[in-house]
Amino acid sequence: MPELAYRLSLIKTSPIRRIAALLDQARRKRDIISFGGGAPSLPPPKEFLDEIMRLLKEMPQRACGYCGTRGLPELRSLIAEDLKKYFGVSYDPGKEIIITDGGTEGIFLTLFSILDKGDEVIILDPTYLGYSEAIKLAQGRVITLPVSVENGYQPDPEMLKERITGRTKAFILLSPDNPTGRIIREDFVKTLVDLAIDKDFWIIYDAAYKHIVYEGKNVWVDSFPGAREKTITINTFSKEASIPGLRLGYTTGPSEVIEAMEKIKQYVTLAPDTLGQYALLKFYENGVKDRYLREVVLPTYRRRRDLMASLIQKYLPEAKTVVPGGAFYFFVDIRYYLEKMNRDDEEFCNRLLYRKNVVAIPGSHFGSMGKGHIRLTFVSEPEERIEEGMRRIGAFMFSYVF
Amino acid sequence: MPELAYRLSLIKTSPIRRIAALLDQARRKRDIISFGGGAPSLPPPKEFLDEIMRLLKEMPQRACGYCGTRGLPELRSLIAEDLKKYFGVSYDPGKEIIITDGGTEGIFLTLFSILDKGDEVIILDPTYLGYSEAIKLAQGRVITLPVSVENGYQPDPEMLKERITGRTKAFILLSPDNPTGRIIREDFVKTLVDLAIDKDFWIIYDAAYKHIVYEGKNVWVDSFPGAREKTITINTFSKEASIPGLRLGYTTGPSEVIEAMEKIKQYVTLAPDTLGQYALLKFYENGVKDRYLREVVLPTYRRRRDLMASLIQKYLPEAKTVVPGGAFYFFVDIRYYLEKMNRDDEEFCNRLLYRKNVVAIPGSHFGSMGKGHIRLTFVSEPEERIEEGMRRIGAFMFSYVF
Numbered sequence: 001m002p003e004l005a006y007r008l009s010l011i012k013t014s015p016i017r018r019i020a021a022l023l024d025q026a027r028r029k030r031d032i033i034s035f036g037g038g039a040p041s042l043p044p045p046k047e048f049l050d051e052i053m054r055l056l057k058e059m060p061q062r063a064c065g066y067c068g069t070r071g072l073p074e075l076r077s078l079i080a081e082d083l084k085k086y087f088g089v090s091y092d093p094g095k096e097i098i099i100t101d102g103g104t105e106g107i108f109l110t111l112f113s114i115l116d117k118g119d120e121v122i123i124l125d126p127t128y129l130g131y132s133e134a135i136k137l138a139q140g141r142v143i144t145l146p147v148s149v150e151n152g153y154q155p156d157p158e159m160l161k162e163r164i165t166g167r168t169k170a171f172i173l174l175s176p177d178n179p180t181g182r183i184i185r186e187d188f189v190k191t192l193v194d195l196a197i198d199k200d201f202w203i204i205y206d207a208a209y210k211h212i213v214y215e216g217k218n219v220w221v222d223s224f225p226g227a228r229e230k231t232i233t234i235n236t237f238s239k240e241a242s243i244p245g246l247r248l249g250y251t252t253g254p255s256e257v258i259e260a261m262e263k264i265k266q267y268v269t270l271a272p273d274t275l276g277q278y279a280l281l282k283f284y285e286n287g288v289k290d291r292y293l294r295e296v297v298l299p300t301y302r303r304r305r306d307l308m309a310s311l312i313q314k315y316l317p318e319a320k321t322v323v324p325g326g327a328f329y330f331f332v333d334i335r336y337y338l339e340k341m342n343r344d345d346e347e348f349c350n351r352l353l354y355r356k357n358v359v360a361i362p363g364s365h366f367g368s369m370g371k372g373h374i375r376l377t378f379v380s381e382p383e384e385r386i387e388e389g390m391r392r393i394g395a396f397m398f399s400y401v402f
Numbered sequence: 403m404p405e406l407a408y409r410l411s412l413i414k415t416s417p418i419r420r421i422a423a424l425l426d427q428a429r430r431k432r433d434i435i436s437f438g439g440g441a442p443s444l445p446p447p448k449e450f451l452d453e454i455m456r457l458l459k460e461m462p463q464r465a466c467g468y469c470g471t472r473g474l475p476e477l478r479s480l481i482a483e484d485l486k487k488y489f490g491v492s493y494d495p496g497k498e499i500i501i502t503d504g505g506t507e508g509i510f511l512t513l514f515s516i517l518d519k520g521d522e523v524i525i526l527d528p529t530y531l532g533y534s535e536a537i538k539l540a541q542g543r544v545i546t547l548p549v550s551v552e553n554g555y556q557p558d559p560e561m562l563k564e565r566i567t568g569r570t571k572a573f574i575l576l577s578p579d580n581p582t583g584r585i586i587r588e589d590f591v592k593t594l595v596d597l598a599i600d601k602d603f604w605i606i607y608d609a610a611y612k613h614i615v616y617e618g619k620n621v622w623v624d625s626f627p628g629a630r631e632k633t634i635t636i637n638t639f640s641k642e643a644s645i646p647g648l649r650l651g652y653t654t655g656p657s658e659v660i661e662a663m664e665k666i667k668q669y670v671t672l673a674p675d676t677l678g679q680y681a682l683l684k685f686y687e688n689g690v691k692d693r694y695l696r697e698v699v700l701p702t703y704r705r706r707r708d709l710m711a712s713l714i715q716k717y718l719p720e721a722k723t724v725v726p727g728g729a730f731y732f733f734v735d736i737r738y739y740l741e742k743m744n745r746d747d748e749e750f751c752n753r754l755l756y757r758k759n760v761v762a763i764p765g766s767h768f769g770s771m772g773k774g775h776i777r778l779t780f781v782s783e784p785e786e787r788i789e790e791g792m793r794r795i796g797a798f799m800f801s802y803v804f
């Protein structure tokens with residue numbers, strides 16, 4: 001066999017994707033409770049599903065035909081209206097928005113559009129594990145900024161300043177956050193924007209969970225004075241419309257960046273899925289989106305979050321965590337237990353799956369600061385199974401520790 | 403605005419995508435006949451459409467939920483059976499097949515999995531315009547092998563040998579071909595496989611049009627002795643199931659390559675579209691695929707091809723072309739006319755659109771050997787509009803030339 005590319009040695013396989021594949025197989029055999037991947041477990045809005053069926057009946061050819069690389073103009077217009085309504089910021093749907101294959105492609109195209117070899121990108125530690133590998137694929141360098149449970153997973157502006165160099169090309173901000181659920185403080189964003197203006201670097205704002213907010217108010221980076229020219233915002237329909245499997249998202253940014261992303265996208269995926277885009281037009285009409293979020297998504301996930309919070313207290317009283325203001329996860333510091341068990345977080349999760357059929361994600365997958373933690377999602381299982389899963393984790397701890 | 407990446411200066415915007423975007427707008431205003439992009443104009447099989455509706459009714463959550471990065475195991479198994487049936491070659495669905503976001507992502511992931519900086523990839527001239535830019539994005543070097551209408555667009559094995567160096571990493575073979583419709587000769591493939599074994603380079607076999615064959619028999623590179631270890635085969639559902647807008651395809655190859663592609667795909671698009679994959683299970687069942695190709699796709703496109711062949715003779719008697727054995731296109735050498743008009747192929751196509759509302763693609767977009775040619779697709783319009791479009795082209799020529 002001829003050789004493979006050197007770049008493969010630079011990147012890791014995503015452990016969450018590996019677990020997803022394992023889970024696909026394991027589920028067929030046993031009753032597994034998953035607090036693993038952050039996959040919505042709600043059906044998409046009925047209006048969206050009905051619209052797909054109508055499209056396939058009335059215009060199958062157009063619904064399954066190619067669209068332009070930036071996506072349907074009608075959908076981009078509705079997105080612009082929606083962003084204006086929610087965040088008060090105006091985007092030109094013809095120039096400042098591109099539809100992508102989920103948030104993942106948005107991140108990939110963004111990094112490929114802005115990074116040259118050796119450019120530095122600052123990310124938090126712990127953070128979403130897709131960033132570092134995509135940065136490396138684009139030949140960038142990963143610089144980390146540690147956060148911890150003691151500060152509610154809020155990054156320190158002073159520590160950020162220390163990390164900025166002449167090669168700093170971008171900072172990636174995810175809020176609400178994965179894996180910690182933390183909503184970023186406004187004063188940090190203010191400092192970040194001022195630094196981006198002063199030092200001329202990009203803010204990549206990953207707004208994947210922008211509507212999944214239980215308490216407080218999430219920021220919108222572009223609404224800070226001077227931020228527009230420096231900010232690229234990644235969005236996905238996976239969380240807010242519960243359609244992760246349809247792979248649709250969008251990115252906003254200065255027209256030059258969107259044009260660059262389009263150019264690269266032509267050779268990566270050519271164009272986004274047409275059928276899902278047409279159906280999403282209904283997501284934005286007649287208040288469907290607002291109602292779906294307000295009546296279905298947020299109440300369901302809030303109940304599950306509150307339940308999991310109380311169960312963590314009940315079964316893992318020595319663990320440290322922050323009740324998440326948004327997103328899908330508890331990031332739990334279980335070092336107290338791990339020390340008694342003489343295990344690390346990875347061994348803990350492996351044994352938990354093997355012995356109790358419960359999936360949790362080792363915190364160390366999200367960065368070195370995540371060591372001794374586990375990430376538990378509360379959106380993938382209904383309440384009675386959250387209860388059962390947490391009971392199993394408690395029993396597992398108890399059998400080891402006491 | 404902070405700087406964009408240098409790599410953007412290395413790649414061109416796809417002219418066909420630019421035309422597609424223009425067309426999107428222009429169509430609203432005028433009656434345009436498109437011989438441009440190779441987009442199927444048939445509805446997908448009814449069984450496929452019905453299955454999407456059933457899935458959305460009976461299991462919306464699963465149908466719109468994440469799947470593994472390699473795609474649904476059930477679909478990969480059916481693909482393996484299908485390839486065995488059609489081409490007599492066995493693939494391990496667990497290890498040697500990955501589902502991609504159309505053929506485009508298959509090409510992209512393949513090149514990113516095998517190319518290091520400076521590695522050479524040999525492509526034909528003219529050829530599909532996606533290859534060269536994707537090669538450059540992956541830091542490879544493009545080496546071209548010219549073909550021309552005089553040899554029926556068949557590449558010359560001796561000229562291929564001359565182009566192989568110590569840095570040759572891959573050869574891209576597309577058959578049936580875009581833009582020429584030529585089906586590759588077996589003796590060329592035999593030579594190519596022997597060279598790939600001898601010199602240890604990859605054959606990237608783009609089988610996008612593998613089932614769109616009107617006369618003769620297309621090759622299957624993996625069925626040649628010794629080819630399996632050297633060949634990566636790109637497939638798409640866009641042409642054979644008429645679903646280009648759903649962005650689904652698959653790639654086969656040695657397990658190491660598929661593993662590499664999966665690793666990269668995690669950070670490019672995460673996973674393929676789940677809904678379309680579930681519905682494609684029906685495409686492979688109960689002879690749906692065979693029947694759709696035999697009774698709908700091939701007779702329709704063959705009729706249109708034969709019609710366009712006769713109309714080219716009628717309206718452009720001095721043009722040179724080869725009646726395509728497969729795929730969607732006539733590649734027509736119109737130098738006789740262009741000389742009299744004192745125009746190049748790009749100017750010709752621009753004026754044809756402006757004056758006659760007919761889209762044709764300038765041959766020079768497919769490589770320097772394509773200068774003085776136009777590409778006409780015969781699948782995007784029904785017969786009466788092919789007739790009308792060719793009449794307009796004839797009238798346009800006549801007004802200039804005589």
